[in-house]
Amino acid sequence: xxxxxxxxxxLDLRDFDPRVRLALAALAALCLxxxxxxxxxxxxxxxGLALLGLARPPLAALLRRLAAINVFVLFLWCVxxxxxxxxxxxxxxxxxxxxxxxxxxxxxxxxxxxxxxxQALANDISPAEAGCALKRLGCPAKLIFVFxxxxxxxxxxxxxxxxxxxxxxxxxxxxxxxxxAWRVMxxxxxxxxxxxxxxxxxxxxxxxxxxxxxxxRTVTEFRARGADAALAAAVFLYLAGIGLTEAGFLHA
Amino acid sequence: MHISEGVLSPAVLGSGAALAALGTxxxxRRLDYDRLMTVALLSAAFFVGSxxxxxxxxxxxxxxxxxxxxxxxxxxxxxxxxxxxxxQGLLFQYGGLTVLGVNTFNMAFAGVLAAHARKGIARLxxxxxxxxxxxxxxxxxxxxxxxxxxxxxxxxxxxxxxxAAKLLFLAHLPVMAxxxxxxxxxxxxxxxxxxxxxxx
Numbered sequence: 001x002x003x004x005x006x007x008x009x010x011l012d013l014r015d016f017d018p019r020v021r022l023a024l025a026a027l028a029a030l031c032l033x034x035x036x037x038x039x040x041x042x043x044x045x046x047x048g049l050a051l052l053g054l055a056r057p058p059l060a061a062l063l064r065r066l067a068a069i070n071v072f073v074l075f076l077w078c079v080x081x082x083x084x085x086x087x088x089x090x091x092x093x094x095x096x097x098x099x100x101x102x103x104x105x106x107x108x109x110x111x112x113x114x115x116x117x118x119q120a121l122a123n124d125i126s127p128a129e130a131g132c133a134l135k136r137l138g139c140p141a142k143l144i145f146v147f148x149x150x151x152x153x154x155x156x157x158x159x160x161x162x163x164x165x166x167x168x169x170x171x172x173x174x175x176x177x178x179x180x181a182w183r184v185m186x187x188x189x190x191x192x193x194x195x196x197x198x199x200x201x202x203x204x205x206x207x208x209x210x211x212x213x214x215x216x217r218t219v220t221e222f223r224a225r226g227a228d229a230a231l232a233a234a235v236f237l238y239l240a241g242i243g244l245t246e247a248g249f250l251h252a
Numbered sequence: 253m254h255i256s257e258g259v260l261s262p263a264v265l266g267s268g269a270a271l272a273a274l275g276t277x278x279x280x281r282r283l284d285y286d287r288l289m290t291v292a293l294l295s296a297a298f299f300v301g302s303x304x305x306x307x308x309x310x311x312x313x314x315x316x317x318x319x320x321x322x323x324x325x326x327x328x329x330x331x332x333x334x335x336x337x338x339x340q341g342l343l344f345q346y347g348g349l350t351v352l353g354v355n356t357f358n359m360a361f362a363g364v365l366a367a368h369a370r371k372g373i374a375r376l377x378x379x380x381x382x383x384x385x386x387x388x389x390x391x392x393x394x395x396x397x398x399x400x401x402x403x404x405x406x407x408x409x410x411x412x413x414x415x416a417a418k419l420l421f422l423a424h425l426p427v428m429a430x431x432x433x434x435x436x437x438x439x440x441x442x443x444x445x446x447x448x449x450x451x452x
Contacts, residue, residue: 026349033350034262041258065344072256076416084412103412110258114350122342130342142280142288147335149292150299154339157293157300177307182430185306186437189315193297193324193438194446200293204286214285 013055018125019133020228024235025121029114031239038102040246041109047238048116055120062119069115073108080104127151132218141214148216157196164188255351255402261409268405269353272334275360279330287328294324295332299339306430313427319394320435322363323370323387324442324449330360354405362397366390384436391435392428399424 013021032044052062084100125133131148135141165175168188175181260268283291301317321329334356341348348355370390374383403417442449 029349079416083415100412107259111256114257146292146331150295150335153296154299157296161300175307183437186434187441190438190441196293196297197449200290204289
């Protein structure tokens, strides 16, 4: 939960309703995933960058994540232009397929566009908030339960894994490639899972004792305001524009 | 392992989402809230497992653990993997919403199939050696099938992806061996320490 007091700094995407932001991010991702033409994918990238400009997330983390999602794109760039069928254009010693290069370019734009939209809209939504928003958007209760509990325990288990590894290293364990080291790491993993299982039983009993019946109640109130409607309308219109471009409106 | 956003064709995305929804519905149907808690925590462990780097040669690979999750949870691996991948998308803002269905189905269905294969092999080859083979196959097949489904999703999306899909599958092979060994040791550890976990 973000409790830090923020300085007012004009239009801030974080002030918008998380439900609206999640739904808009989902809608934009869906539309952009269906795009098959370069001009419309470029428009999508422009939307992502514009939203990112409004959201102004921390730059270092943004660049790290950008690099992470572009690893797969880079792999496709290394393979697609040289292996795809279609018209071959000689480029030095290699033949480059224009279709392959076009596909790689399209994917680069689309992948980065969706990433930017998500990064801008879903940047500071915590798992708990996302769970509440998903509930209001009509997701099955059991699935939300699994999602919320997973979100609650991920950091704890990460910490637990670090502790297990630190304890092993203090006992002169060195993670090296080899059957012995793998065996030790597998046993530590097994221990993590066993502790996980025991913890789940304890947590379940504790929650039952506190009258938990499978229904999370929340004090978080979501309020959609005029500004949310304006943001939604703007994104809708823009996406409609992308749809028209995709349908060949620009060529007509 | 994960396919990024914007790569697959609408038909593949749609079928992946539908199959993942079906698998999740099957997985959730028989779960009561007592078991859901265990599913949620194992889902968190699956998330953590994907951050564990196992040294191989000069580099390292990260674990997938979908085979192990299939062995422990059966069809309940579907909601567990769905929750873990959704959380990964949200926490790291990778998005991955449109490919969530395909990625979930690839990993979870591979895990379920691997778990069934493990049971079959253990029945065919009784004795400790057979059990070890079965456990190894449980982990290795989980990764191999996930790699195969991922490659198939790529190949069905566009014919230009064919070579990329083959390369992606080949890249899974070393991971498969490591995952098999780790699953073998982990399952035998759990069988000694908490045998009831294997019959959840």
